[in-house]
Amino acid sequence: xxxxxxxxxxxxxxxxxxxxxxxxxxxxxxxxxxxxxxxxxxxxxxxxxxxxxxxxxxxxxxxxxxxxxxxxxxxxxxxxxxxxxxxxxxxxxxxxxxxxxxxxxxxxxxxxxxxxxxxxxxxxxxxxxxxxxxxxxxxxxxxxxxxxxxxxxxxxxxxxxxxxxxxxxxxxxxxxxxxxxxxxxxxxxxxxxxxxxxxxxxxxxxxxxxxxxxxxxxxxxxxxxxxxxxxxxxxxxxxxxxxxxxxxxxxxxxxxxxxxxxxxxxxxxxxxxxxxxxxxxxxxxxxxxxxxxxxxxxxxxxxxxxxxxxxxxxxxxxxxxxxxxxxxxxxxxxxxxxxxxxxxxxxxxxxxxxxxxxxxxxxxxxxxxxxxxxxxxxxxxxxxxxxxxxxxxxxxxxxxxxxxxxxxxxxxxxxxxxxxxx
Numbered sequence: 001x002x003x004x005x006x007x008x009x010x011x012x013x014x015x016x017x018x019x020x021x022x023x024x025x026x027x028x029x030x031x032x033x034x035x036x037x038x039x040x041x042x043x044x045x046x047x048x049x050x051x052x053x054x055x056x057x058x059x060x061x062x063x064x065x066x067x068x069x070x071x072x073x074x075x076x077x078x079x080x081x082x083x084x085x086x087x088x089x090x091x092x093x094x095x096x097x098x099x100x101x102x103x104x105x106x107x108x109x110x111x112x113x114x115x116x117x118x119x120x121x122x123x124x125x126x127x128x129x130x131x132x133x134x135x136x137x138x139x140x141x142x143x144x145x146x147x148x149x150x151x152x153x154x155x156x157x158x159x160x161x162x163x164x165x166x167x168x169x170x171x172x173x174x175x176x177x178x179x180x181x182x183x184x185x186x187x188x189x190x191x192x193x194x195x196x197x198x199x200x201x202x203x204x205x206x207x208x209x210x211x212x213x214x215x216x217x218x219x220x221x222x223x224x225x226x227x228x229x230x231x232x233x234x235x236x237x238x239x240x241x242x243x244x245x246x247x248x249x250x251x252x253x254x255x256x257x258x259x260x261x262x263x264x265x266x267x268x269x270x271x272x273x274x275x276x277x278x279x280x281x282x283x284x285x286x287x288x289x290x291x292x293x294x295x296x297x298x299x300x301x302x303x304x305x306x307x308x309x310x311x312x313x314x315x316x317x318x319x320x321x322x323x324x325x326x327x328x329x330x331x332x333x334x335x336x337x338x339x340x341x342x343x344x345x346x347x348x349x350x351x352x353x354x355x356x357x358x359x360x361x362x363x364x365x366x367x368x369x370x371x372x373x374x375x376x377x378x379x380x381x382x383x384x385x386x387x388x389x390x391x392x393x394x395x396x397x398x399x400x401x402x403x404x405x406x407x408x409x410x411x412x413x414x415x416x417x418x419x420x421x422x
Contacts, residue, residue, distance in 0.1 A: 009194050010135055011147045016189035017081070017128040018151020019182070024088050024121035026159035027095070027179045028052065028114055034164060035172045036110070039100040045107060052114040055122035057363065063126050063356040067349070068209035075196040077131035077352075084124040085187050091117050093180035096173040129359070130352040133343040134196050138410070142284020142292060145339035146277045149332070153274060158182060199348055213350035213357065220347070221413035225403070229345060229413050232399040233361045234369070235392075236297065236338055239304050240331055241370040242389040246377055247327070250311065253382075256320060268321055269328045276332020283333075289340055289411065290404040296333035297400075301393045303327035308386035338362075341404075344414040 029049070036046050071079025091113070098110055128148075136144040159179055167175040203209050218226050251261045284292045306323040309315075315323075342362075346354040377385040404411050 006194070007140060007143075010140060011143055013189065013193035014132045014135065014144045015147035015151040016186050016193070017131060018148040018153075019155045020081075020085055020088075020151075020186040020190070021121075021125050021128050021148075022152035022155030023159060023179060023183050023186075024092065024117055024124070025056075026156050026163075027092055027176065028117045028121065030160055031163050031167075031175060031179065032095075032110070032114060034167065035175075036100050038167075038172065041100055041107070048111070049114055052111065052118050055115070055119045056125070057360075059122040059126055060353070060356040060360045062123070063353040064206065064209035064213070066123070066126055066130070066352045067213075068203050068206050074191065074193075076199075077127050077134060077196060078190055078193060081124065081127045081131065081190050082187065084120055084127065085183065085190060087120050088117075088124065089180050089183045089187075091120060092176060092183055096176045096180075126352050126356050129342075129355040130346075131193075131196070133346045133351040133355055134348045135194060136343065138289070138344065139285060141289075141340035141343050142336055143281040145284075145336045145343070146281025148339065149277045149335055150274065153270065153277075155182070157270075196348075201349060203349060209350070209353065213347075213353040216347050216350060217345070217354060220415065225413045228399055228403055229411065230358075230361055232396060232403055233342065233345075233358050234365050235396045235399065236293070236341070237334060237362065238365045238369055238396070239389050239392045240300060240334060241366045242373050242392055243304050243307060243327060243386070244366075245370050245373045246385070247307070249374070250307070250377070250382055251320070254310065254315075256317075260317065260320070264320060264324050269324050272325045272328035273332040276329040277336055278332075279329075280333040280336030284336060284340060288409060289337070289344065290400075290408045291406060292337045293341065293400055293404050294397075294406055296330070296337045297393055297396060299326075300330035300334045301390045303330040304386055304390040304393075308383055308390065311382035311386055341411060344411055347415045 033046055033049065036049075037043075066080060070076035071083065073079055074082075095113055095117075098106075098113065100106060100110060132144055132148060159182075163175040163179060166178055203212065221229060248261060248265070252258060280292070280296060283295075287295065303323070303326045306326045310319055310323045313319075342355060342358045345358060373385075376388065380388070403413065410416075
């Protein structure tokens with residue numbers, strides 16, 4: 001019973017941090033975009049807000065500082081989390097005093113506030129990932145990844161639906177005030193969350209914090225295996241990235257109305273993702289990491305093949321629901337296993353930096369490797385394109401055959417406390 005209670009406390013803690021992570025991101029993107037649009041700010045200027053998201057891409061640059069200079073109370077991760085979450089409440093709350101207009105001074109103030117919000121939010125994300133990585137034992141990582149995702153998507157729904165409803169019925173400042181209140185509600189969860197165990201060897205210099213993560217990872221894995229692990233991180237979700245970037249253009253060209261596409265993706269799709277995420281957390285605990293990585297990737301590839309069938313044959317709304325449902329179910333499963341994989345590759349001494357670096361490698365598959373998807377689709381046609389997206393899973397399977405074999409119990413090169421030379 002005690003173990004079950006402890007597990008529940010840990011899962012609840014990481015779910016709350018998922019809410020904390022999703023709230024400021026939605027405020028700084030969707031909610032702010034909606035306010036500016038409703039105020040009549042030109043679309044070109046609203047589009048410039050995309051540059052305010054750069055801190056999410058560059059967060060690995062200052063992640064070593066969080067490993068080097070932890071705030072020790074309540075523990076080395078929650079100390080910074082509390083500071084950042086109080087700052088986020090203040091920043092989001094202060095946005096209620098903004099008054100968007102086409103006045104250059106007003107737009108400059110909004111832009112600076114958006115950058116500040118993204119900077120604090122991205123820094124919080126570093127600590128959220130590190131806290132989850134340091135807190136959860138291996139058998140709970142699948143459930144923890146699922147809980148984090150559910151918390152994050154719950155915040156997205158609260159801000160994306162509830163925030164816009166408040167804005168429409170009352171006012172935009174009230175929507176921002178409610179978002180700040182949601183952020184405030186997370187702070188008691190952070191204060192009462194389980195405490196991290198102490199680490200034996202503290203980081204004693206910034207040089208060690210910057211160079212130590214890469215050196216430790218290379219020493220632990222060996223250069224060859226380290227490259228293969230990074231390749232697996234890069235390629236495991238590549239099929240998902242290729243499909244996501246082209247799904248909406250394909251469905252519109254297929255003849256489905258924008259209204260139908262939007263409702264299916266936003267309602268049915270999100271529901272399927274939530275089901276996949278929950279199912280992934282449950283199955284991960286029963287199957288273990290290696291079998292989960294294999295099985296979930298197969299379901300993900302099946303989602304890509306469902307789009308191939310949709311492109312190749314006459315299909316109506318029922319087929320659309322099936323394809324979108326399978327795609328998002330697979331995405332939820334794949335996401336749960338993938339986050340667990342990243343956690344397993346991090347040493348608690350350097351988890352803030354190592355997780356930020358690994359997630360940065362993954363981000364390349366969403367941008368660099370998926371950026372040419374439109375040109376490929378134009379060149380080969382939709383049917384062949386979706387077959388190629390399914391085939392894009394093969395490199396990951398080849399890497400898994402060596403790094404995470406079906407009958408293995410963990411990735412070769414994953415962190416093992418019992419073998420940690422430091």
